[in-house]
Amino acid sequence: MKQDLISDIKGHLKDARRVVCLTGAGVSAESGVPTFRGVGGLWNGHKATELATPEAFERDPKLVWEFYDFRRRNLFDIKPNPAHYALAKFAGESKKEFTLITQNVDGLHALAGSLNVLELHGNIWRVKCLECGTISDNREVPVTILPYCECGGLLRPDIVWFGEALPEGVFASAFQVASQAEVILVVGTSGIVEPAASLARLTKGSGGITVEINPEATPLSSMMDLVVNEKAGEFLPTIM
Ligand SMILES: NC(=O)c1ccc[n+]([C@@H]2O[C@H](COP(=O)([O-])OP(=O)(O)OC[C@H]3O[C@@H](n4cnc5c(N)ncnc54)[C@H](O)[C@@H]3O)[C@@H](O)[C@H]2O)c1
Ligand SMILES: [Zn+2]
Incomplete structure (x- = not known):
């Protein structure tokens, strides 16, 4: 069966010819x-969902x-796993139009060698100036609290917080590639957070095949063409 x-x-x-992978x-x-x-x-004593807001x-x-300093400390030594590496290798070797879209902010896809990742929710290793809008890398651990831009403006994590819109260009690109994909792999997302569900629906709507890889059933499972109840790090290397 498997x-x-x-x-x-x-x-x-x-x-x-066109493949998209959405990861969570x-x-x-x-x-x-x-x-x-x-x-x-x-x-x-604070709820994470109440701190991650403008x-x-x-x-x-x-x-x-x-x-965020606490979260960055926890992520600092963490390494990509075979799932991240399989996706990077596929992008490099398959000669397909392949786009990797992620909801993660941990930067592990890039660390595994994936280029041009569409990061829907930003990246914990980038900061954005509240005054001039400049976005830059910042890997300080511990981070200076409070960090300031050269222009004197306060820097914030370049992360999409609760109640904020997704970065426009990233969002538009994700919708475009999903609507043109012949296959979309949806890996490790509970599908509760939009736009995961919309992206898979777009691919399906234009005749593409939808594949879910997740050890547990999700709200997306019933609309998927193929569902694999396996761990990403174990399964992706076998298909890519
Ligand atoms: N690593 C990160 O950057 C990180 C971590 C936590 C939360 N977030 C943020 O929180 C939101 C969470 O939504 P979400 O849907 O991505 O995550 P989620 O936590 O809601 O769901 C995670 C899903 O992953 C599945 N899963 C667990 N182990 C797995 C494995 N080994 N292989 C494959 N699937 C596995 C679970 O069954 C679950 O369905 C996102 O918007 C994201 O930005 C990011
Ligand atoms: Zn500035």
Whole structure:
């Protein structure tokens, strides 16, 4: 059964010219990064969901930066896993139009060698100036609290917070490639956070094949053409 599924997916990938992969927190789980539900709880008595907002940053930027410093410390030594490497290798070797879209902010796809990743929710290793809007890399651990731009403006994490819109260009590119893809792989996302569901629906709507890779069933599973209940780091290297 599993062997059939593997050759089925391999066949679809072989035939396709345009392939998209959307990853969520689950693709980094085997690197030791907790998924959203894994993090779930509190940091120093604060709910993570209440710190990751523009209002919280306006009210208390020091507190929000302390929270991000904590998250950056936890991510600092973490390495990509076989799932990240399989995707980077596929992009480099398959000669297909391949686009990797991620909801993750951990930067592990780039660390594994993936280029031009569409990061829907930003990146924890970048900062953005509140005054001039300049975006730059910042790998300081611990980070200076509070960090300032050369222009004197306060720097914030370049992350899409709750209640904020996705970066426009990234969002538009993701929708375009998903609507043109002949295969979309949806890996390690619970599908609750938009636009995961919309992207898969776009591919399906234009006749593409949708494949989900996730050890658990999700709200997306019922609309998928093929569902693989396996861990990303174990399964992706076998098909890519
Ligand atoms: N690594 C990160 O950067 C990180 C971590 C946590 C949360 N977030 C943010 O929180 C939001 C969470 O939404 P989400 O849907 O990405 O994650 P989620 O936590 O809601 O869901 C994670 C999914 O991954 C699956 N999963 C667990 N282990 C897996 C494995 N080894 N292989 C494949 N799948 C596995 C789970 O079954 C679950 O469906 C995102 O917007 C993201 O920006 C990011
Ligand atoms: Zn500035």
